[in-house]
Amino acid sequence: MKKWMQFLVLIASISSTSALLASGGFSEGGDKQMPTVANAKWKAECSGCHMLYHPGLLPERSWNKMMFGLDKHFGENASLDAATRDEISRFLALNSADKQDNRRSNRLNQSIPASATPLRISETRYFTSKHDEVSATTFKRKSIGSAANCVACHQAAEKGDFSESQIRIPR
Ligand code: HEC
Ligand code: HEC
Structure with missing residues (x-):
């Protein structure tokens, strides 16, 4: 192959890789399970009223919308001081469904239209399917x-x- 042709082949392969990344590709790749993640404030503040939802279950835009509307959180006031809210928001964003590479987060993320910002995992197309x-x-x-209440069965x-x-479905 001529030098300039090799160069074109290289460019083509780089751009197809980045196209795959940009489209949220790798749906078959990555780990199957979501990774273990931990943050003390998240655990303390987000498990008082219900189970702790893994950050990989919603995209970053959903977590941001939720964290900046905690005063009206599904009919409850779950407000936090600004520092705690910001720390938890950063943690959720960093580990969100669109920032991870595991099969379930990828699929879940792909099931949400780009124009939608769901606050409920249980209303995503991935969940219903x-x-x-x-x-x-x-x-x-x-x-x-x-x-x-995922944890009742999972x-x-x-x-x-x-x-x-x-999985075990309780009677
Ligand atoms: C004061 C109580 C309370 C606190 C504190 C609270 N929540 Fe909630 N949350 C609720 C209620 C009530 C619902 C609706 C539950 C239902 O409909 O079954 C809910 C629902 C949710 C859901 C949607 C679940 C689904 O798929 O339907 C997510 C996600 C969630 N909360 C995340 C959080 C996060 C993150 C925090 C911490 C910043 C938090 N919650 C703190 C009361 C609370
Ligand atoms: C009533 C019990 C129940 C609840 C509550 C429940 N699930 Fe499930 N879930 C199931 C069952 C049963 C399956 C398996 C379906 C199958 O094998 O075809 C399943 C499958 C799944 C799968 C796919 C597993 C796989 O390997 O394909 C995911 C992911 C999942 N659930 C996430 C959730 C999340 C997140 C929540 C809470 C927001 C939740 N589930 C709530 C019963 C439940």
């Missing part, structure tokens, strides 16, 4: 409460592990 065999009455069982949900071996 994975739970089409779980009936609405099952989600409403006393032992479960709602679709948002024992290791707070660690970001949704593998099938960890």
